[in-house]
Amino acid sequence: xxxxxxxxxxxxxxxxxxxxxxDVDLSIEQGTVMGLVGPNGAGKSTxxxxxxxxxxxxxxxxxxxxxxxxxxxxxxxRRIGFVAEDMRLYExxxxxxxxxxxxSIFDTWDQDYAATLLRRFDLIKDQKIKGLSHGxxxxxxxxxxxxxxxxxxxxxxxxxxxxxxxxxxVLDEMMNSLQDETRSILFSxxxxxxxxxxxxxxxxxYDGRIIxxxxxxxxxxxxRRLRLVNIDNKPLPDLPNIKQIQQSxxxxxxxxxDYDDSTADQFTKAGxxxxxxxxxxxxxxxxxxxxxxKELKNSRINS
Amino acid sequence: MNFNFTFSQADKRPMYQQIMEQIIQRIAVGDWPPNTSLxxxxxxATEIKVSVITVKRAYLELEREGVxxxxxxxxxxxxxxxxxxxxxxxxxxxxxxxxxxxxxxxAISADELLNMLKKYT
Amino acid sequence: MTHSIIPQxxxxxxxxxxxxxxxxCLMSLLAIAGLSLVYGHIPHFVFMNVGFTILIIPVxxxxxxxxxxxxxxxxxxxxxxxxxxxxxxVREFTLAKLLVNLPIFGALWVGTAGVAFYFTFGLGLLPIGxxxxxxxxxxxxxxxxxxxxxxxxxxxxxxxxxxxxxxxxAATSASLWIIAYxxxxxxxxxxxxxxxxSTALTIVGFQVLxxxxxxxxxxxIQNKKRDFI
Numbered sequence: 327x328x329x330x331x332x333x334x335x336x337x338x339x340x341x342x343x344x345x346x347x348x349d350v351d352l353s354i355e356q357g358t359v360m361g362l363v364g365p366n367g368a369g370k371s372t373x374x375x376x377x378x379x380x381x382x383x384x385x386x387x388x389x390x391x392x393x394x395x396x397x398x399x400x401x402x403x404r405r406i407g408f409v410a411e412d413m414r415l416y417e418x419x420x421x422x423x424x425x426x427x428x429x430s431i432f433d434t435w436d437q438d439y440a441a442t443l444l445r446r447f448d449l450i451k452d453q454k455i456k457g458l459s460h461g462x463x464x465x466x467x468x469x470x471x472x473x474x475x476x477x478x479x480x481x482x483x484x485x486x487x488x489x490x491x492x493x494x495x496v497l498d499e500m501m502n503s504l505q506d507e508t509r510s511i512l513f514s515x516x517x518x519x520x521x522x523x524x525x526x527x528x529x530x531x532y533d534g535r536i537i538x539x540x541x542x543x544x545x546x547x548x549x550r551r552l553r554l555v556n557i558d559n560k561p562l563p564d565l566p567n568i569k570q571i572q573q574s575x576x577x578x579x580x581x582x583x584d585y586d587d588s589t590a591d592q593f594t595k596a597g598x599x600x601x602x603x604x605x606x607x608x609x610x611x612x613x614x615x616x617x618x619x620k621e622l623k624n625s626r627i628n629s
Numbered sequence: 630m631n632f633n634f635t636f637s638q639a640d641k642r643p644m645y646q647q648i649m650e651q652i653i654q655r656i657a658v659g660d661w662p663p664n665t666s667l668x669x670x671x672x673x674a675t676e677i678k679v680s681v682i683t684v685k686r687a688y689l690e691l692e693r694e695g696v697x698x699x700x701x702x703x704x705x706x707x708x709x710x711x712x713x714x715x716x717x718x719x720x721x722x723x724x725x726x727x728x729x730x731x732x733x734x735x736a737i738s739a740d741e742l743l744n745m746l747k748k749y750t
Numbered sequence: 751m752t753h754s755i756i757p758q759x760x761x762x763x764x765x766x767x768x769x770x771x772x773x774x775c776l777m778s779l780l781a782i783a784g785l786s787l788v789y790g791h792i793p794h795f796v797f798m799n800v801g802f803t804i805l806i807i808p809v810x811x812x813x814x815x816x817x818x819x820x821x822x823x824x825x826x827x828x829x830x831x832x833x834x835x836x837x838x839x840v841r842e843f844t845l846a847k848l849l850v851n852l853p854i855f856g857a858l859w860v861g862t863a864g865v866a867f868y869f870t871f872g873l874g875l876l877p878i879g880x881x882x883x884x885x886x887x888x889x890x891x892x893x894x895x896x897x898x899x900x901x902x903x904x905x906x907x908x909x910x911x912x913x914x915x916x917x918x919x920a921a922t923s924a925s926l927w928i929i930a931y932x933x934x935x936x937x938x939x940x941x942x943x944x945x946x947x948s949t950a951l952t953i954v955g956f957q958v959l960x961x962x963x964x965x966x967x968x969x970x971i972q973n974k975k976r977d978f979i
Binding site: 375378379380381382396399400401402403404406407408409410412413414415416417418419423427430431467471 | 755758761762765766827828829831832834835836837838839842976977978979
């Protein structure tokens with residue numbers, strides 16, 4: 327069976343004056359949620375903007391909902407709802423003004439759903455944007471994107487700066503839109519909990535490159551922390567998948583990716599006792615990945 | 630339909646295991662008797678706001694354990710050959726495992742733990 | 751599915767700025783009313799100079815305010831990210847901006863030019879020979895405005911736009927002064943008949959060429975932009 331792709335990036339390169347995206351391959355199956363994780367300046371926003379057709383890559387090919395970008399962006403953007411952290415509405419106008427504006431553009435606009443969202447988000451149509459709090463502004467922007475019933479939602483940091491209650495409302499509505507299994511979501515977030523909760527796939531970006539991109543369950547499953555006791559101070563086995571070693575006397579915590587049962591055996595064979603094997607949260611994986619990538623980059627620069 | 634699954638961020642287990650536990654509990658207490666249809670994966674995912682792939686994994690593991698039956702195109706339902714006792718047994722074992730781990734971290738010996746347990750039996 | 755949303759974009763900017771536009775229109779009407787009241791009570795020479803300035807100020811201010819609000823602040827206030835998420839390319843964005851700014855400035859400009867022509871020639875402040883020169887003043891103002899509009903649209907930067915306003919305003923005034931001192935123009939200003947000699951036609955033709963070419967250049971340059979946000 328051939329699953330249709332919502333997004334297909336192949337070997338995207340894009341050079342900015344201070345930063346560069348390198349050979350980005352990214353595919354998103356229709357009906358799934360892709361979460362982009364990475365530190366500030368890793369290139370998340372640039373990737374999303376390229377996918378929206380707002381920036382043209384220097385090389386590589388890109389299809390969004392079957393349309394090649396940026397050439398076919400008009401047709402593609404009729405079916406995409408884009409919300410970015412730095413997106414603003416017109417201060418002097420009301421929420422209702424923006425609703426009328428979007429409604430006049432999209433024949434897919436669902437007025438009933440818009441009204442439902444207003445109620446759920448505690449927004450009032452006649453409120454001027456000027457008087458809204460940050461959370462209310464994000465919710466208003468989100469409502470405008472969701473009520474046009476897009477096939478693909480592209481959200482750049484949708485939950486940044488929101489309080490936990492509003493964050494939950496936003497995530498809930500993102501998930502609600504997935505009841506239709508042809509809809510897909512691509513979003514970036516600093517908040518690893520958000521990504522961990524609703525993503526089907528996770529892509530980890532560092533310094534303009536994709537470090538890892540796989541389904542969330544395998545992603546989380548592939549990382550483990552082994553708690554070891556090293557009574558005789560034996561050298562640790564030199565495994566390529568060791569990402570971090572924290573030692574304190576005879577106790578040792580080793581973080582690995584690509585974990586399988588043989589990993590623990592390697593340590594046992596080397597004369598260490600495996601006390602415990604733990605799963606990591608996405609946040610812990612995130613931090614470990616960044617540190618490892620940083621060390622790798624520094625050692626490349628130094629050598 | 631409202632399933633009211635509650636998850637704890639303090640729970641260190643992966644999310645799919647927490648979903649499995651909640652489903653098993655519903656079966657164990659008799660809320661979901663044998664042959665009850667389970668919500669579709671997407672339906673449950675959007676209802677409890679957890680990614681589709683995680684719910685899918687929970688269903689797969691439950692199927693592997695024989696708790697539910699899944700047929701392509703027909704959905705999933707609670708297995709009718711399910712052994713209630715065995716289910717409860719599994720649940721008990723999970724609790725004991727937690728207790729054992731906790732005791733170990735507090736340096737409580739097995740005998741001590743056994744004595745403590747006797748209070749409740 | 752392929753209809754363009756340019757009309758919606760134009761309507762949006764018009765609705766947002768309609769109050770501001772109305773205020774400038776009101777200022778224009780007040781200027782005309784004021785001039786009508788003082789006509790005959792002050793010397794003709796003073797009336798002409800003051801009147802011209804008073805008539806032009808609301809038009810120029812409206813044009814400049816509108817292009818700063820719609821073109822520069824769209825980017826500076828990040829509403830552009832919102833607009834560009836809609837089914838448009840830079841081309842539609844640019845055309846919509848031109849279609850909101852040019853007609854509104856154009857309407858005020860035509861109205862003001864009409865009033866100025868009426869005062870100048872209807873009331874006989876100047877002999878009819880000045881028609882070509884007054885025409886050059888108004889077409890020149892439109893040319894200067896077009897240049898500013900295009901800078902604001904291409905750069906979307908407040909600094910560059912303000913520089914363009916100062917530069918093109920000075921350039922327009924300077925060029926009109928030079929034109930006024932050209933013999934083939936000067937010799938006929940106080941004449942009893944309208945003379946469109948080759949110099950006059952060349953100047954107006956050149957002014958029109960500036961208007962057409964900067965607008966065309968803007969569309970071309972915008973189309974070539976690779977990154978828009």
